Amino acid sequence: MTEVSETRLAQPNRKAKRRFKKEYLWGYSFVAAPILGFLLFAFIPIGYSVFVSFTKYDAFNPPEVIGAENYARLLFEDPLFWKSLVNTFYAAVGIPIGMAVALAIAIALNQKIVGIKYFRTVFFLPTICSVVALTLLWKWIFNADYGLLNYLLSLINVEGPAWLNDYRWAMPSMIIQGVWAGLGFHMILYLAALQGVSSTLYEAAEIDGAGSWKKFRYITIPGISPTTLFILITAIIGALQDFVRFMIMTEGGPEYSTMTVVYYLFLNAFRYMDMGYASAMAWMLGILIMIITLINFWLSRRWVHYE
Amino acid sequence: MKAKKSVFLVICFILFAATVIGCAGTKTNTNDNAANQNAGNNNTAAPGNNGDANTGEEVNIKFAGWGDPSEKKVFNQLIADFETKYPTIKVEYLHMPADYVGKMNTMLAGGTAPDVLYVPDGDFGRWVSAGLLLSIDSYVEASDIDTADMWDSALTRYSFDGVKTGAGELYALPKDIGPIVLYYNKVLFDAANVPYPSAENPMTFDELLETAQKLTIDENGDGKPEQYGMGPAWWEGWIWGNGGDIISEDRTEFLMHEKAAVDAMQFAADLRNKYKVTPDSRALQAMNDGQMFETGKLAMMEQGRWMVPTYRNLDFDWDVAPKPTNGKWDGHSGSVGLGIYSKTKNADAAYKLVEYLGGPEGQRLQSEMGFAIPSFKSMANTDVFLQPGQKPEHAEVFIKAAEAQKAGPWTYLPNAKWWDTLNQNLAQLWDGRKTAEQLFIELKPEIDKAIKEGNPKLFE
Numbered sequence: 001m002t003e004v005s006e007t008r009l010a011q012p013n014r015k016a017k018r019r020f021k022k023e024y025l026w027g028y029s030f031v032a033a034p035i036l037g038f039l040l041f042a043f044i045p046i047g048y049s050v051f052v053s054f055t056k057y058d059a060f061n062p063p064e065v066i067g068a069e070n071y072a073r074l075l076f077e078d079p080l081f082w083k084s085l086v087n088t089f090y091a092a093v094g095i096p097i098g099m100a101v102a103l104a105i106a107i108a109l110n111q112k113i114v115g116i117k118y119f120r121t122v123f124f125l126p127t128i129c130s131v132v133a134l135t136l137l138w139k140w141i142f143n144a145d146y147g148l149l150n151y152l153l154s155l156i157n158v159e160g161p162a163w164l165n166d167y168r169w170a171m172p173s174m175i176i177q178g179v180w181a182g183l184g185f186h187m188i189l190y191l192a193a194l195q196g197v198s199s200t201l202y203e204a205a206e207i208d209g210a211g212s213w214k215k216f217r218y219i220t221i222p223g224i225s226p227t228t229l230f231i232l233i234t235a236i237i238g239a240l241q242d243f244v245r246f247m248i249m250t251e252g253g254p255e256y257s258t259m260t261v262v263y264y265l266f267l268n269a270f271r272y273m274d275m276g277y278a279s280a281m282a283w284m285l286g287i288l289i290m291i292i293t294l295i296n297f298w299l300s301r302r303w304v305h306y307e
Numbered sequence: 308m309k310a311k312k313s314v315f316l317v318i319c320f321i322l323f324a325a326t327v328i329g330c331a332g333t334k335t336n337t338n339d340n341a342a343n344q345n346a347g348n349n350n351t352a353a354p355g356n357n358g359d360a361n362t363g364e365e366v367n368i369k370f371a372g373w374g375d376p377s378e379k380k381v382f383n384q385l386i387a388d389f390e391t392k393y394p395t396i397k398v399e400y401l402h403m404p405a406d407y408v409g410k411m412n413t414m415l416a417g418g419t420a421p422d423v424l425y426v427p428d429g430d431f432g433r434w435v436s437a438g439l440l441l442s443i444d445s446y447v448e449a450s451d452i453d454t455a456d457m458w459d460s461a462l463t464r465y466s467f468d469g470v471k472t473g474a475g476e477l478y479a480l481p482k483d484i485g486p487i488v489l490y491y492n493k494v495l496f497d498a499a500n501v502p503y504p505s506a507e508n509p510m511t512f513d514e515l516l517e518t519a520q521k522l523t524i525d526e527n528g529d530g531k532p533e534q535y536g537m538g539p540a541w542w543e544g545w546i547w548g549n550g551g552d553i554i555s556e557d558r559t560e561f562l563m564h565e566k567a568a569v570d571a572m573q574f575a576a577d578l579r580n581k582y583k584v585t586p587d588s589r590a591l592q593a594m595n596d597g598q599m600f601e602t603g604k605l606a607m608m609e610q611g612r613w614m615v616p617t618y619r620n621l622d623f624d625w626d627v628a629p630k631p632t633n634g635k636w637d638g639h640s641g642s643v644g645l646g647i648y649s650k651t652k653n654a655d656a657a658y659k660l661v662e663y664l665g666g667p668e669g670q671r672l673q674s675e676m677g678f679a680i681p682s683f684k685s686m687a688n689t690d691v692f693l694q695p696g697q698k699p700e701h702a703e704v705f706i707k708a709a710e711a712q713k714a715g716p717w718t719y720l721p722n723a724k725w726w727d728t729l730n731q732n733l734a735q736l737w738d739g740r741k742t743a744e745q746l747f748i749e750l751k752p753e754i755d756k757a758i759k760e761g762n763p764k765l766f767e
Binding site for chain 1: 409412415416433437438439588589590722723724727731732734735761
């Protein structure tokens with residue numbers, strides 16, 4: 001650390017050095033806090049979890065090194081891990097649906113109409129609410145007998161399923177809830193992106209006689225593609241780490257139909273007190289997220305356009 | 308240059324301090340762990356070693372528990388009484404209404420747990436096998452607590468022999484026990500002209516079915532009864548009552564695939580799917596069985612003593628009867644224990660509190676509130692518990708149930724994965740997708756594996 005700053009400090013000429021020194025001093029001391037924080041509360045724990053993943057550790061007694069046993073068990077002996085992984089990807093079905101809906105709403109809210117700010121606020125509102133509160137709300141919406149959803153369905157003479165209590169419907173229910181919960185945030189990102197697309201392009205296209213579909217297809221979609229990539233990547237990472245809603249709404253059931261990787265990890269760590277195994281699982285998940293993100297970036301070269 | 312250096316000095320110092328603190332933390336931990344393991348293996352510190360309450364020096368201890376406001380009130384009073392009795396001991400009461408186990412796990416892992424703590428019977432095995440609780444055998448022996456007068460299963464579930472619960476040294480005293488009995492709505496029985504269940508003899512499965520059928524009423528004939536005869540099963544007791552078992556005596560093997568257990572579970576499922584006298588999961592999603600009972604939509608249901616204060620406010624007449632278990636007194640109970648953190652510096656004072664709360668004084672006050680059955684048999688048979696003139700009329704049913712109870716199966720092993728696996732899969736039986744026989748034969752290898760994986764010491 002000392003070396004790096006010495007070289008930096010050596011750059012300015014002697015005359016300016018005094019002033020620089022003082023500024024640098026303050027700069028470094030401000031930077032020190034987050035760096036130390038990162039080291040203490042992120043980097044060291046992350047490193048420690050690598051170590052723990054090679055041990056048997058119950059959090060109360062000293063860890064006992066057992067080599068790669070946890071990883072072997074994870075990959076070859078635990079069908080529930082694979083099931084939770086499949087479930088997690090199943091849950092990710094909601095991502096493209098959510099993005100399409102968010103874009104549609106963003107386009108609608110991009111119009112110049114009186115009171116549009118009110119609607120923008122309304123759509124964004126769920127984003128700032130507590131996940132726990134929203135989840136409890138949806139638990140009520142999904143209730144089979146007096147929930148809102150089945151009441152609405154009963155108006156058109158459809159008998160709704162026992163959403164969260166039926167192993168076939170539990171995951172689709174979670175997907176519906178997830179799409180809804182992500183809408184506000186994605187919508188606001190799309191709205192910003194839409195407003196960033198240069199109007200001169202549309203004017204030029206109009207002069208060339210392009211209709212609204214063509215304008216949307218050849219100007220809007222490429223224009224907002226960096227945002228699409230951003231949403232896609234954050235949404236995939238979010239979906240792979242989805243946890244709170246599952247803990248509150250379904251506890252992984254019925255019959256493990258909504259057991260996601262992170263909920264399973266949580267059970268192993270804090271219910272079965274198997275920290276080593278849970279850490280191994282966390283690292284597998286971390287690696288998986290990294291691979292998927294790299295693939296995403298690699299594929300994105302084909303469809304993302306930066307101005 | 309000077310100023311720059313001092314900044315780096317500060318940074319270095321902070322880093323250094325952090326490392327030292329980190330190391331120190333680790334060291335203390337290791338030492339404590341060693342002490343811990345001693346505590347777990349040999350019989351712990353003898354009474355009188357430290358924190359002696361009689362030296363006149365003031366001792367501060369912490370006590371953690373959960374519970375609704377009424378329980379908090381009872382314990383505030385108990386603690387005040389305790390402090391009057393032992394003026395040198397001051398108790399700080401940490402009331403954690405939500406996520407108690409999560410918070411306690413964190414405190415236990417961080418080495419900052421309170422001296423005396425509630426120990427849920429389901430978490431007992433895990434905590435004691437990790438060396439977090441102090442063995443209280445020698446304390447109990449030296450004190451006035453008469454363990455022979457306590458309900459057997461209430462006490463033994465808090466013992467641990469190094470591998471499994473139910474035998475070996477004692478690590479906690481029961482705060483309460485809650486065996487399951489049958490509550491019934493007398494008004495609905497009268498209306499259907501059905502005799503009340505006997506307070507002496509548990510119903511057989513056939514009698515239960517017959518009674519429940521008479522009390523299941525579908526007024527408008529839409530196939531969805533407006534009133535159900537019987538609530539969902541607390542099935543553990545039904546298996547035992549039918550001569551089956553859940554896991555083997557030595558806790559190594561899952562046994563619900565055997566005929567007696569299969570028959571009992573199939574009967575429980577048939578009540579719902581074949582005879583339709585029990586609400587299915589759809590009906591129960593709207594209300595739980597307790598709410599259905601309170602609103603007169605359920606004639607019989609199984610519950611513990613803790614519902615009595617609530618049900619005393621109901622505007623219809625009700626009573627209790629033995630849990631129907633095919634003719635034999637049987638069933639399970641839940642419980643919470645009072646344990647002492649193994650790293651406490653005031654073990655003596657901590658035990659004084661455990662003794663007070665788990666002993667006659669503490670039990671009397673809790674029983675008078677109507678929530679709990681006292682841990683002592685002699686006290687249960689007095690008016691403190693029976694409370695003549697108040698509902699239920701046949702309060703002695705609770706006492707017989709306490710005699711016959713077993714610890715709930717979730718207390719059996721330190722690792723609960725086998726139990727989670729079972730519960731996750733039971734829906735297939737309850738909604739009729741699989742027969743009990745199919746399901747449990749299919750589940751057996753998976754659950755056996757979970758038992759083995761989670762509790763390797765059992766198989767050494």
